[in-house]
Amino acid sequence: MRRLFLFFLMCGCAAAPVKRKAERFDFAGTRATYRVFTDSSVCDAEPQFVADEFLSVNEVFKRFLRETPDNSNDTWTDAQFTLMEDGIARLPPLLETHRQHLRLISRCNFAKTGAWPEMLSRADTLLDGTKARLDVGPILMKEVRRRTALETWNRERLEQQEAARRACPVKTGAATIYFAYTDETQRTSYLFCDGALVTVTRGEPKLEPAPSELTGRKPTSSKTYLSAVERFPRAAVMTAPTP
Numbered sequence: 005m006r007r008l009f010l011f012f013l014m015c016g017c018a019a020a021p022v023k024r025k026a027e028r029f030d031f032a033g034t035r036a037t038y039r040v041f042t043d044s045s046v047c048d049a050e051p052q053f054v055a056d057e058f059l060s061v062n063e064v065f066k067r068f069l070r071e072t073p074d075n076s077n078d079t080w081t082d083a084q085f086t087l088m089e090d091g092i093a094r095l096p097p098l099l100e101t102h103r104q105h106l107r108l109i110s111r112c113n114f115a116k117t118g119a120w121p122e123m124l125s126r127a128d129t130l131l132d133g134t135k136a137r138l139d140v141g142p143i144l145m146k147e148v149r150r151r152t153a154l155e156t157w158n159r160e161r162l163e164q165q166e167a168a169r170r171a172c173p174v175k176t177g178a179a180t181i182y183f184a185y186t187d188e189t190q191r192t193s194y195l196f197c198d199g200a201l202v203t204v205t206r207g208e209p210k211l212e213p214a215p216s217e218l219t220g221r222k223p224t225s226s227k228t229y230l231s232a233v234e235r236f237p238r239a240a241v242m243t244a245p246t247p
Contacts, residue, residue: 024039024040024041025039026038026039027039027040029061029064029098031064031067031068031090031091031094031095032067032068032071032087032090033067034063034064034067035060036057036060036061036063036064036098037057037060038057038058038060038061038101038105039057040101041104041105041108042104042108043108044108044111044112046105046108046109046112047108047109047111047112047113047114051112051114051120054109055119055120055123058102058105058109058123058127059123061098061101061102061105061127062102062123062126062127062130064095064098065095065099065102065130065131065133065134066130068087068091068095068134068137069130069133069134069137071083071084071087072084072087072088072091072137072141073088073144074137074140074144075144076143076144076147076148076151079152080145080148085145085148088141088144088145089145091134091137091138091141092138092141092142095134095138096138099131099134099135099138102127102131103131106124106127106128106131109124110124146247150245150247153245154188154244154245157244157245158244161185161242161244164183164242165183165185165195168182168183169182169183169195169197172197173197179196179198179200179224179228179229179231179232180196180197180198180232181194181195181196181197181232181233181236182195182196182197183195183242184236184240184241184242185241185242185243185244186241186242186243186244187244188244188245189205190205190206191203191204191205192204192205192241194229194232194233194236196214196229196232198214198224199214199215200212200213200214200224200229202229202230202233204233209230209233211226211229211230213226213229
């Protein structure tokens with residue numbers, strides 16, 4: 005019995021192949037199934053199985069790049085914001101694992117055969133693209149949210165401005181401000197019922213008098229307009245959202 009035990013021990017017949025747990029990653033309806041390899045043992049695995057796993061991970065990155073915007077100029081949907089945020093939170097570890105697999109598989113003999121060269125090249129492109137999208141994602145989302153907030157503010161501002169203008173008396177008194185706002189450039193505009201406008205940029209006021217044909221009277225003194233601006237309550241100035 006002892007000799008039989010030593011025989012099996014020395015010949016390694018009792019050794020079983022290392023079984024690797026299959027990892028699953030679900031992202032936006034796309035599922036990747038793969039095993040994690042950290043050494044050259046990937047070269048001993050069945051190439052077709054490795055290819056299936058490798059392609060399934062590629063599909064996750066393709067889905068992410070296809071369905072997330074690459075700029076802040078377009079209108080983003082709520083789903084696109086969610087997908088970008090989900091990608092930023094969950095994709096980096098998968099990105100590193102796939103990059104590691106790409107390096108390891110590239111050293112295998114089967115990597116030079118069949119569709120492997122194209123598959124590996126495609127993975128390299130997807131990895132670079134995904135990394136770049138993840139890096140710029142927070143910046144893009146911030147820009148889109150700011151632009152959207154500013155567009156909403158401008159719509160509301162124009163509505164309130166028009167409502168205030170309609171409330172001006174038919175016979176306007178001198179230098180009556182009906183609306184004031186500070187835009188995204190930090191310029192404050194004071195609109196007067198007689199059509200005059202005072203803009204203040206970096207503390208410097210500039211008056212654009214109302215045309216005499218609109219007022220039907222002699223131009224009002226510029227000091228009168230500027231005094232009205234100084235007296236106007238700052239809390240009543242509508243202000244654009246800040247970054």
